[in-house]
């Protein structure tokens with residue numbers, strides 16, 4: 637199965653994500669305030685781009701069920717995925733509304749551009765492969781932390797963990813499993829070269845997920861951020 641190959645090859649990246657200080661911090665109930673704020677600022681922008689890319693993907697579809705999948709995903713980001721952001725804001729003691737105006741950092745910009753590049757190929761397999769790192773890695777993080785019983789009542793991130801553990805709780809099959817099934821169906825009719833290209837999109841997205849935690853943890857920004865900000869006000 638193609639999706640099994642994807643998971644196996646991404647395993648070292650997934651392990652590094654589980655072990656990342658930010659992700660461990662969620663399990664342990666402590667993440668530095670600056671890291672939480674930086675994450676929410678960047679993730680807010682990232683998810684807005686995601687909505688646009690999903691909307692764009694709909695234009696490549698003819699099947700109503702497939703359209704519904706992307707429409708539901710947009711709805712999920714707009715109406716549900718604000719919850720985990722609120723959890724981080726509450727722990728950091730900042731208002732969410734204050735964190736919605738950031739300039740995407742180099743790594744976030746790279747990840748967003750990578751998604752657009754996948755969408756530009758016009759191949760649904762590439763688009764799904766590039767997107768899949770997003771629900772897959774978060775669901776894996778949450779499932780592992782639930783197995784480790786990290787979601788205790790005294791963990792301030794309990795409801796973040798529970799959210800991504802049950803991100804799709806109206807069904808037995810998780811959202812990321814459904815996407816892997818869809819990827820497998822498309823891969824059956826793809827050439828070896830097309831599968832390789834999709835794999836590159838998936839694996840790079842997995843690394844970019846790791847990079848996203850990393851840049852937030854260390855607040856890695858543009859070296860000349862003041863130049864960018866100044867140019868905005870002129």
Ligand SMILES: Cc1ncc(CO)c(N)n1
Nearest residue numbers: 679682770771774845848
């Ligand atoms: C960067 C990133 N990846 C995945 C998710 C989960 O949807 C998220 N909120 N942000």
